[in-house]
Amino acid sequence: MESLPPAPATISDVAARAGVGVGTVSRVLNGRANVRPLTRARVLEAIDALAYRPSSAARSLSLRRTHVIGVVVPFFTSPSAVERVRGIASVLARSQYDLMLFDVESEDRREHAFRLFDRGDRSDGLLLVSLVPPDDEVERLQAARLPCVLVDAPHPAFPSIVIDDVRGGELAAAHLIGLGHRRIAFIGDKPPDPFRFASSRDRTRGYERALASAGIEVRPEYVREGTQSHQVARGIAIDLLRLPQRPTAVFAASDAQALGVLEAARILGIRVPEELSVVGFDDVEVAAYTGLTTVRQPLYESGSHGAELLLRLLEGDAASSGGPYVEQLPVEVVVRSTTGPPPG
Amino acid sequence: MESLPPAPATISDVAARAGVGVGTVSRVLNGRANVRPLTRARVLEAIDALAYRPSSAARSLSLRRTHVIGVVVPFFTSPSAVERVRGIASVLARSQYDLMLFDVESEDRREHAFRLFDRGDRSDGLLLVSLVPPDDEVERLQAARLPCVLVDAPHPAFPSIVIDDVRGGELAAAHLIGLGHRRIAFIGDKPPDPFRFASSRDRTRGYERALASAGIEVRPEYVREGTQSHQVARGIAIDLLRLPQRPTAVFAASDAQALGVLEAARILGIRVPEELSVVGFDDVEVAAYTGLTTVRQPLYESGSHGAELLLRLLEGDAASSGGPYVEQLPVEVVVRSTTGPPPG
DNA sequence: AGGTCGGTTGGAACCGCTTCCACATGCTCT
DNA sequence: AGAGCATGTGGAAGCGGTTCCAACCGACCT
Secondary structure: OOOOOOOOOOHHHHHHHHOOOHHHHHHHHOOOOOOOHHHHHHHHHHHHHHOOOOOHHHHHHHHOOOOEEEEEEOOOOOHHHHHHHHHHHHHHHOOOOEEEEEEOOOHHHHHHHHHHHOOOOOOOEEEEEOOOOOHHHHHHHHHOOOOEEEEOOOOOOOOEEEEOHHHHHHHHHHHHHHOOOOOEEEEEEOOOOOOOOOHHHHHHHHHHHHHHHOOOOOOHHHEEEEOOOHHHHHHHHHHHHOOOOOOOEEEEOOHHHHHHHHHHHHHHOOOOOOOOEEEEEEOOHHHHHHOOEEEEOOHHHHHHHHHHHHHHHHOOOHHHHOOOOEEEEOOEEEOOOOOOOOOO | OOOOOOOOOOHHHHHHHHOOOHHHHHHHHOOOOOOOHHHHHHHHHHHHHHOOOOOHHHHHHHHOOOOEEEEEEOOOOOHHHHHHHHHHHHHHHOOOOEEEEEEOOOHHHHHHHHHHHOOOOOOOEEEEEOOOOOHHHHHHHHHOOOOEEEEOOOOOOOOEEEEOHHHHHHHHHHHHHHOOOOOEEEEEEOOOOOOOOOHHHHHHHHHHHHHHHOOOOOOHHHEEEEOOOHHHHHHHHHHHHOOOOOOOEEEEOOHHHHHHHHHHHHHHOOOOOOOOEEEEEEOOHHHHHHOOEEEEOOHHHHHHHHHHHHHHHHOOOHHHHOOOOEEEEOOEEEOOOOOOOOOO
8 A cells, every 4th residue: 555645744743843832933934033042943953854844825824915926917919918927927036926827818717817816815916917907896906905016007096017108109100200201001909998908099199190290191091900910910911002002111009910011011022121111019029030120118127117016015115006106118119120211 | 094994704704694604604605515595595695795705815724725736937938938838828717727827047946936836735736847857856746746747848757748859850850851951950959957858959869860861961060059049049050151061951949049040041141941941940929920941849739738637637537647648749840931942 | 039021932812714523403214 | 202314504623824922931130
């Protein structure tokens, strides 16, 4: 018969072996001052001998904190989300907190993820990435006193890390206008679902503003919307490039979409940047590979700053906790090889 | 003064309000049979009225299970790891388990991640991605009876999901040989660190085998090693392409490295595929964008299959639990536009 | 010598759940 | 009628920590 491995040692095993009370062991574990060096040594010896490791479940219950930070993120939808999570993970890695990841592709998962956390005993804090919590959820989160930071999403109830999307759109369009383009198309996200917020919409506004201030009329047939996928964007771009008077430049609201535009150009035999300029948004890694000119937003930093802010909140920094603290990260155009002067 | 929100309701609050004992509430919560319909209704009413949600910390402690699955992964090092995690997340999403993510960039983090889990009370199971646990850790994991599945890494102690790297290397080289190439270089990973396993080494073996069976001599100056980054690979490729007799094809052990080779070719003004063929490995999303010919391995599936296997183990399927159960996923060459016949 | 006082220490109570055991109830079966 | 038996139910014990309180100790005071 197989001998079961011994159950993991508990704090009272340690206490028994060291010949002290459980309280003393706990004090040693938590580095409290009032323990005589000799006693401490005996306890440490026992801990070592029994290979004792405290139970985190028991600690959570007793302390009413979990040492876990929940991250809710539409993980699948975009490579940029991954980059943000990387920023978060790197900060949490050097903290005492662990990272619980919730992907929320579908709507009911989103619901589920929120419900999971809003009791407040699963995690000590929450990072919501590219996601706006619905109002009833906001209430529950606040009732549970769960510190919460939004990354890439605004909400008056929570501090957030965002970028200036309007300005991003403006910069992209201005870059193209500066090169001499006048016929500039825009491919944005499809109208936002209730949970997403309208970052693409803001980029559209920036685009329109830049055009306006250059005295260029916005042509409705040049402004299109579709999902983030590059396949959809490719289809839209093919449409656009078959227009009787086709645009000489396309600004896409994400790199994924911009890559779709590049594919479309390749399919139609249109040379980039000689015959068509393309600008993306995000500056994901692929953009560098493919030489895509794009509007860089600090994805990694959005995650790391969000995590840092949350950690500060958890340490009771009420200053940033309170109202609508908003940190705005800079955007900039990264010029690579998909933009140039218009043909002719 | 601000009124604190009431503490979350506990099971005994519910019991009190429903006028029953805590045991009965627990039975209702867990859908046990022996509860009179009338009683059940009263309890449900109380639960609803108090917006009661059970404490998962308390449940974990009492049940000795956490409903969490730990995923340990070198998250930052490669886009392929992300794809595997996606596969894992999608399977766990439709299970009762939550996903705790541990990134392990540096060696001490790796240590940390393992220690965290090996007591067995943080998670009910573990998925190790592209990581081979050191022997002492294997012991602890087994002692803690923590079900554990390896994804993209072999170890006799645990079931695993892998691919046939030798065959992958062979297929890549055979594809190039089939096109008529004779001067085929190979860029692999640098010698594995103790935690990684030698997948690149196996790919080298496949490459050598294919060459051998075509009667082509392996030239040492054509076989190079470097880290996974495309920058490093680019440097190596530039070296390679400046050789007096330069290769007409390069097989890289990862797509990231293959992209570095493409960059090198661009820098040197060497046309692909007319003057140089390039084959990668993995088939990450970028490969499709850039038209890279590559050896596809099912990244997403490796994650999803690993997660499914682990779930089966957790349900007590001893069959797959036991010995060195190994699931081998297929590899195949995906021909795109970076390979063609050799020049001349 | 007796009283204070600060530093150590043991252990009970508690965190919120599950589970088991004892007990009550209303039947059926001799 | 009394034993036997499901069926429902209450509540104590236990999961493994933390924390608080009381007790103990020797040193130091008067």
